Amino acid sequence: MGKFRRQHAKKSKRRTKKKSLQREEEVGENRRAEDEQMQAGGEPVVVDDGRDQEGENDKKEKMVLLLCRDGVELVVPKEEARRYGGTIEGNIKYDEYSNAYGRSISIPNRGYSLISLSLESDVLSIVIHYSNKKRHDPSWDTTELIGGLHHPTLFRLILGAQHLENRGLLGVACRAVAGMIDGKPEREIRAMFGIRPPTPAPDSTLLRKTTPDDRTMTASELELEKRALRALHIVRCQDFTAYDPKRRAFWHSRFCGYNIAFFDLDEESRFGRGPPLHRVREPSIATSSVNVISLKVRESDVGFPINVFGTIIARDMIDYRCVYLFNRDADDSQVITSPDDMLALMDPHRGLVPEDIIYLEINLKIKCDGGATKDFSRGLTDFNICRLREQTMTASLTTWLSRVELEIAHVRRPLEASISISILKGPSVLKRVEAWTSGNIEARIILYSSEVATGTQMTKACYSITLSRRVVFVPLDEKLVVNIVSHNEDENLVLTLGHCDEEDHRVCKMGCSELQVNVSWTAIPKRETNDWREIVGNVWLLK
CATH class of the missing domain: 3.30.710.10 (Potassium Channel Kv1.1; Chain A)
Structure with missing residues (x-):
């Protein structure tokens, strides 16, 4: 069989070579005939040699x-x-x-x-x-x-x-x-572009894609309305779309996963802390929440130290409105001296609920010599519970002049522990206060650091330590651990606290000082999530 194939290949090669020679001879004869005809003064002979087709x-x-x-x-x-x-x-x-x-x-x-x-x-x-x-x-x-x-x-x-x-x-x-729409209320904009007034939130499942009014509109009218909403969404997105030199592309720096034609991206979430534990039954507690542990500047194109200010905002499915994790202006910037320094985050004013994804908007700037400012980190990242492999997850964002990392810990069946510390007797001997949950000792939240402390508040009987963060989310079946480190780091006090209906007061001594640690427990309740959207055809409009 192999010998036959070799013979067949040789014959095919000879045939191909023979045809090629014949083609060259025909072209040569045609060109000679054309030259002879031109010399005789006649019209040139038009010969199709394939060159016209190749040119075409x-x-x-x-x-x-x-x-x-x-x-x-x-x-x-x-x-x-x-x-x-x-x-x-x-x-x-x-x-x-x-x-x-x-x-x-x-x-x-x-x-x-x-x-x-x-x-x-x-x-x-x-x-x-x-x-x-x-x-x-x-x-x-x-x-x-x-x-x-x-x-x-x-x-x-x-x-x-x-x-x-x-x-x-x-x-x-x-x-x-x-x-056209600058300064106009939503009602006037809708009337201007033929968009119906907002409809009540649907009571049915999230898969619903039409509203009762859709049946009274023609297909062309509904298409015009959807087109107007999509265009207005793009107009809004232009405000925060810019060329990122790090990514070498245009990127959105704020949340726009749903249509934001009439959505106020700067409005804070209207929900707050949950009710005390004795008012809530266990089935009414949210399925999960998160502790935002830290944010670190892992890479800086301008080196260290840097003066950082700006905002970090979280959004979840409850209402997609602002929950601030960091909010400082240029006059209150924080100095970051190394990749291991943590940004001084603040407590979210309510528990974040990752039913699907928590979106994190980072908009950090730096102060330069002469008072000028530069964009330092600007973009959108997320915490997706579906990608969670361990209790703690790191979300990274590489934009503009930096790479920052957010460390986030997942909390199942969460309770809110609000912590305060008072000095009853003696001087303040605290250098650092940190907290974690008994089931995740690696995810330690810095509640207080003397290096970035903002001071104390005096009362008649004592003075309280101003904690940079006070709230830790603790699983229902775990305990809160608070670690208080003395100023010289030669003594530390570890308290393990379980949840209870009443406020918990713990008095303890550290050196020559007497401290009181207070912990109050509240729940993160389940909340309805159907009233944040208006559905027009297949357009999900945030409101």
Whole structure:
């Protein structure tokens, strides 16, 4: 069998070589005949030697066919199409890369590479007009382009520019809409763009995708409403979308997982601490919560020390509103001297409930010489309970000038322990106070450090230590452990406290001082999560 294959391969090679020689002879004879005819003064003989077809193929390789959603096709040079947006440029680059390695997946259409676009032909014509104008006149005033567009067309243009990743045109269109709605209440904006007033929260399951009013609207009216909401969402997102030099791309730095057309991203959550334990039955306690242990600056492009200020905000499924973990202005910045230093976090004003994901918005800046400020860490990360492998998880964010790490511990069936410490007699001898739960001794929360202490508060009988953090979330079946370290670190006091209905007071001595540790216990109750959204068709609108 092997011998037969070798013989067959040799015969095939000889046949191929023979055909090639015959083809060369025919081409040579045709060219000689053409030369003789030209010398005789006659018309040249037109011979099809395949070169015209090859030239036509080369020409088509430099073109691309753009297919719009309404079926309109447009053939344009690839170099011109690249200017229409990053989506087309990315498709062309991938196609060229694939062709170079002989595994193109582009769809041929009459010899052209085909790119399907999720926009209409009239929107594409506006994109082309904008691209050509800006190419020849970078200072061209875009008012004439945007000013004459009706609202539905303007919204389709925003959606189309977003799809094409045309940042220039997207910014122009979004600024136009932002100018229309600036300072107007939600009710007026809805009326302006034909969006119905908000409907009551649905009582049924989260899978519900229509509201009763949808049945009274035509399909085109509902589509216009959904398109307006999506466009307004993109307009809002433009406020916190910027080019991140670390990632070398445009990124959102705030939460926008659902439609935020009318959502106030700066409003704090209206929920607070839970009720005392004696008012809550065990089945009414939330399934889980988290302790945010620490935030550390692991890498700094500007070195150390640095003066850090800004905000860290957490959001959960309860209402997706702000729960601050860090909030300092430039006049109250914290000095970070090494990658092991912890940012002085604050207590969340309520327990965070990770039913699915807790989103963490980090917006940290640094003070520079001369009073100038720079973006230091700016972006969005999350704690996803589905990715949890151990009790403690680290969330990392690499942006702008740094890499920061958040350490977060998961707490099942949580209770809130609020801690306070008073000095009854003698001087303050505390250097550090830390706390953890009996089932997770590695996740230690710093409640007090003399290096960043803010002072004490005097009363008639004693004075209380101002703790930077007071609240620890403890599993129902575990205990709270508080470790108090003396100023010289030669003595420490460890208290193990179980939950109880009444406030727990523990008086103890440390050196020549007498301390009182107070712990009050509250519950994190289960809360309804159905009233944070309004559903319009398949658009989930935060409210």
